[in-house]
Amino acid sequence: xSKLNETDVQxxxxxxxxxxxxxxxxxxxxxxQRTRKLIGRLLPExxxxxxxxxxxxxxxxxxxxxxxxxxxxxxxDVTLLSFPVEFQHGMKHRAGILGDCGVNSPDxxxxxxxxxxxxxxxxxxxxxxxxxxxxxxxxxxxxxEAGGATIVDTQDAAAVVKNGKPTTSEHFGxxxxxxxxxxxxxxxxxxxxQGKLLPNGTWAPLATGELLLGYAxxxxxxxxxxxxxxxxxxxxxxxxxxxxxxVATFRAYLDRQAELYTGGKEKLAAKFIGRWRDGTxxxxxxxxxxxxxxxDPNRSTDFTYGGDGEGTRCPIGAHIxxxxxxxxxxxNGQLINRRRITxxxxxxGRFVPEGEPVSDTEERGIIFxxxxxxxxxxxxxxxxxxxxxxxxxxxxxxxxxxxxxxGGRGRFVVQGEASVTNPPFVCSGLPDFVELRGxxxxxxxxxxxxxxxxxxxxxxx
Amino acid sequence: MPNQNGSVYGLTILSxxxxxxxxxxxxxxxxxxxxxxxxxxxxxxxxQAPGTHLARLVVMDDVIYVGxxxxxxxxxxxxxxxxxxxxxxxxxxxxGLATSIPDHLDAVWKHCVGYPGAANHQAFVEYMxxxxxxxxxxxxxxxxxxxxxxxxxxxxxxxVADFIASHQGADSATLQREFLEFxxxxxxxxxxxxxxxxxxxxxxxxxxxx
Amino acid sequence: MSxxxxxxxxxxxxxxxxxxKTWILRTIFFVLGHVKPLQNDLIDLSxxxxxxxxxxxxNAFPFLRSGQVQEDLKYDYLLFFSNFNGTWNQYIDAFSAxxxxxxxxxxxxxxxxxxxxxxxxxxxxxxxxxxxxxxYYTAYxxxxxxxxxxxxxxxxxLDSLSLDAGKYTPExxxxxxxxxxxxxxxxxxxxxxxxxxx
Numbered sequence: 001x002s003k004l005n006e007t008d009v010q011x012x013x014x015x016x017x018x019x020x021x022x023x024x025x026x027x028x029x030x031x032x033q034r035t036r037k038l039i040g041r042l043l044p045e046x047x048x049x050x051x052x053x054x055x056x057x058x059x060x061x062x063x064x065x066x067x068x069x070x071x072x073x074x075x076x077d078v079t080l081l082s083f084p085v086e087f088q089h090g091m092k093h094r095a096g097i098l099g100d101c102g103v104n105s106p107d108x109x110x111x112x113x114x115x116x117x118x119x120x121x122x123x124x125x126x127x128x129x130x131x132x133x134x135x136x137x138x139x140x141x142x143x144x145e146a147g148g149a150t151i152v153d154t155q156d157a158a159a160v161v162k163n164g165k166p167t168t169s170e171h172f173g174x175x176x177x178x179x180x181x182x183x184x185x186x187x188x189x190x191x192x193x194q195g196k197l198l199p200n201g202t203w204a205p206l207a208t209g210e211l212l213l214g215y216a217x218x219x220x221x222x223x224x225x226x227x228x229x230x231x232x233x234x235x236x237x238x239x240x241x242x243x244x245x246x247v248a249t250f251r252a253y254l255d256r257q258a259e260l261y262t263g264g265k266e267k268l269a270a271k272f273i274g275r276w277r278d279g280t281x282x283x284x285x286x287x288x289x290x291x292x293x294x295x296d297p298n299r300s301t302d303f304t305y306g307g308d309g310e311g312t313r314c315p316i317g318a319h320i321x322x323x324x325x326x327x328x329x330x331x332n333g334q335l336i337n338r339r340r341i342t343x344x345x346x347x348x349g350r351f352v353p354e355g356e357p358v359s360d361t362e363e364r365g366i367i368f369x370x371x372x373x374x375x376x377x378x379x380x381x382x383x384x385x386x387x388x389x390x391x392x393x394x395x396x397x398x399x400x401x402x403x404x405x406x407g408g409r410g411r412f413v414v415q416g417e418a419s420v421t422n423p424p425f426v427c428s429g430l431p432d433f434v435e436l437r438g439x440x441x442x443x444x445x446x447x448x449x450x451x452x453x454x455x456x457x458x459x460x461x
Numbered sequence: 462m463p464n465q466n467g468s469v470y471g472l473t474i475l476s477x478x479x480x481x482x483x484x485x486x487x488x489x490x491x492x493x494x495x496x497x498x499x500x501x502x503x504x505x506x507x508x509q510a511p512g513t514h515l516a517r518l519v520v521m522d523d524v525i526y527v528g529x530x531x532x533x534x535x536x537x538x539x540x541x542x543x544x545x546x547x548x549x550x551x552x553x554x555x556x557g558l559a560t561s562i563p564d565h566l567d568a569v570w571k572h573c574v575g576y577p578g579a580a581n582h583q584a585f586v587e588y589m590x591x592x593x594x595x596x597x598x599x600x601x602x603x604x605x606x607x608x609x610x611x612x613x614x615x616x617x618x619x620x621v622a623d624f625i626a627s628h629q630g631a632d633s634a635t636l637q638r639e640f641l642e643f644x645x646x647x648x649x650x651x652x653x654x655x656x657x658x659x660x661x662x663x664x665x666x667x668x669x670x671x
Numbered sequence: 672m673s674x675x676x677x678x679x680x681x682x683x684x685x686x687x688x689x690x691x692k693t694w695i696l697r698t699i700f701f702v703l704g705h706v707k708p709l710q711n712d713l714i715d716l717s718x719x720x721x722x723x724x725x726x727x728x729x730n731a732f733p734f735l736r737s738g739q740v741q742e743d744l745k746y747d748y749l750l751f752f753s754n755f756n757g758t759w760n761q762y763i764d765a766f767s768a769x770x771x772x773x774x775x776x777x778x779x780x781x782x783x784x785x786x787x788x789x790x791x792x793x794x795x796x797x798x799x800x801x802x803x804x805x806x807y808y809t810a811y812x813x814x815x816x817x818x819x820x821x822x823x824x825x826x827x828x829l830d831s832l833s834l835d836a837g838k839y840t841p842e843x844x845x846x847x848x849x850x851x852x853x854x855x856x857x858x859x860x861x862x863x864x865x866x867x868x869x
Contacts, residue, residue: 469721515720519683524744525799527800537741574738591733597726602714603820608810614819618859619862621859656809
């Protein structure tokens with residue numbers, strides 16, 4: 001493949017910054033010309049994929065647009081119409097496809113998302129709250145000076161802090177941050193288990209075109225992309241979903257089910273996800289958590305399900321097995337290589353440790369952000385077919401235990417053995433542990449594309 | 462015998478549709494119109510007649526021109542395709558159709574050339590066989606049971622899942638007693654009606670796909 | 672008119688073949704039909720309820736006289752009818768990803784077939800040669816091939832347990848029941864409506 005020009009890709013795409021605090025600003029454009037000038041002022045601040053050889057910066061800035069936003073920037077009609085249908089629709093319009101009904105229905109979303117107000121996302125990450133505030137203040141004054149756009153909403157997010165240190169934990173108590181794919185040419189130490197499975201059992205990075213437009217993808221072609229090439233290349237699509245978490249409901253449900261489950265509460269919690277709460281994969285250590293595995297990147301995600309066809313180690317419907325089936329569908333994992341997504345989100349809201357009182361009405365949850373070259377083939381497919389449905393795992397209509405929209409009626413089977421510590425067990429009457437509060441689909445352009453947008457130089461042919 | 466795979470038979474019938482310029486609407490459109498208003502669920506004629514797993518009716522207007530350098534050519538007649546995946550033997554299935562749903566058969570096939578009507582079973586079966594195409598390769602590896610067996614099994618699966626879920630932690634004596642009651646109850650249940658969608662769910666997961 | 676009923680999709684396709692190529696395809700289908708292991712990949716994909724290929728030689732279109740004009744064609748035609756679970760895109764993506772050789776073996780004899788890899792051009796071809804279903808019936812719209820397969824397994828296990836259930840002591844029954852649960856524990860998914868797309 002052609003060498004990746006890291007300075008042309010926004011840094012947010014190429015790496016998870018691992019900065020502990022973030023704020024997302026959502027903009028509405030009133031005047032195309034002045035907004036283009038604003039983006040021109042912001043452009044030098046935008047963080048690229050260039051490596052941080054001198055240490056991490058205090059803060060980072062990245063920008064993305066909804067289709068509505070691109071329309072309001074007066075991009076040519078032919079270009080606007082050449083974007084994939086799902087991106088033109090926007091996430092709200094895709095609610096039927098995504099299973100965003102019941103509590104997740106757009107009728108229940110926050111106003112700014114319900115009313116299609118968002119044109120752009122500016123993501124600011126910071127090492128410290130002070131750095132974050134300073135950066136945001138700077139951006140805000142640029143926006144005010146330029147005129148033509150207003151901030152219609154902000155969302156804070158931050159890594160959960162335990163014992164004074166930021167962690168990768170989320171509000172249900174699970175350690176998150178595993179499972180992002182490896183891609184060819186994108187600088188990252190490749191970890192076994194993150195890329196695609198080869199016939200000889202080793203792992204290789206995925207084709208770059210599964211993440212970035214303009215590069216060969218796993219199907220042996222260039223991914224479908226908007227025109228002109230220069231607008232699309234080095235860009236990608238982003239899903240943003242604000243997922244409220246009902247922590248009180250979750251803890252109560254786990255406690256209640258654990259009374260009947262003879263393997264113990266922590267093991268049951270592990271069976272929901274496929275990893276113990278500290279991150280140890282059940283496939284590698286079915287009986288107890290093992291920090292030595294979690295802390296070793298060469299082991300923490302290096303496993304397959306081929307030897308666990310009955311789901312006795314990791315249940316067939318467990319979360320990580322659903323969203324990254326590896327070799328579980330046979331064919332050496334080839335059926336899933338084009339269904340991988342790259343996650344970049346952070347939790348939001350006050351973290352309440354286990355044992356302390358917590359309420360579902362408090363604002364807390366996760367800002368789910370995923371990057372992929374094709375929204376419909378990657379994110380939407382996983383959400384529709386593997387999260388809100390189970391046929392590919394031979395689980396019929398059963399949904400993902402944790403993030404499915406159960407409406408009080410769902411069922412999750414923990415496959416087991418004839419043993420007291422690992423019995424078969426059925427969890428019924430699943431409530432909605434998460435609720436969608438809003439979100440949309442965004443396009444994250446390359447630095448070159450941003451420049452073209454600023455200068456009004458986007459020409460479809 | 463390529464038409465058959467296990468106990469399921471792959472029936473492919475191509476019936477030439479009457480080409481009459483004086484008919485308004487034309488015969489193929491009349492077929493389409495009739496089919497458009499026919500229920501595809503429990504009230505479907507194929508749910509009333511025995512032995513149909515999956516069946517389709519397609520009006521094939523023409524062959525398709527795939528583009529130069531392929532030659533362009535056209536069919537002189539339109540054809541009604543009847544593709545059925547059904548239980549058991551061909552004669553039995555066709556007679557079953559003629560017995561249970563003669564009115565529907567006539568309403569559709571009266572627009573086809575040489576159709577004798579379903580009243581005369583023998584003539585009907587002979588007509589269908591005259592229009593039958595040999596299935597070159599039939600793939601049906603998944604389901605080798607009859608329609609009724611399949612519907613019963615689906616009912617059982619759902620009931621068993623509910624039973625297992627509601628009897629966790631039960632003591633052995635209670636479990637055994639209630640299991641025996643459960644089995645008796647299940648046996649006595651009527652089989653689900655073919656073509657039905659099962660119990661209504663309040664969370665919609667959909668109804669169409671792409 | 673709909674190609675979809677519940678969880679199953681009815682695809683129809685017709686492609687022209689030069690007559691001299693038809694016998695090659697017949698031989699391929701003959702081998703496929705008689706050498707069962709060659710069908711394994713098709714079985715493992717597990718989302719096909721029923722599928723068939725029908726070669727219609729140029730002079731084999733049913734001719735019933737009674738005023739019908741006889742066909743006068745240059746090509747033989749390959750008709751394809753599939754009943755599959757999942758979306759149109761998912762179906763073609765899967766075949767293109769893991770069964771491209773098999774697809775090519777069957778369709779390379781059809782005029783203008785572009786090959787099943789890469790997938791975007793392959794999908795364009797299918798869209799061109801696919802024609803729509805007027806009426807589609809299924810006896811079990813809320814169940815996929817996987818659901819049906821699981822249901823049969825559950826039924827068989829239940830029948831087996833029911834046979835002796837009354838003869839056991841409660842303790843013996845508990846052991847037999849656990850064995851039964853372990854047999855069916857990966858086959859208990861609910862059936863219902865299909866996901867919505869497009």
